[in-house]
Amino acid sequence: MCGEPLFNGEELNTHHIVPVAQGGQDGIENLQHLHHACHKQEHSKTKSTRLK
DSSP states (O other): OOSSOSOSSSOEEEEESSOGGGTOOSSGGGEEEEEHHHHHHHHHHHHHHHHO
């Protein structure tokens, strides 16, 4: 997401591209690793989109 190298010492989180609540699976094709801050940002975008 941010364009920075994934392995730069920051904490990593595993993110579901299609949320489980929307039918997303736990398979590798639906998962991506993100920096912790990027993961939080991705979820805050999702929440603001749902509120509209």
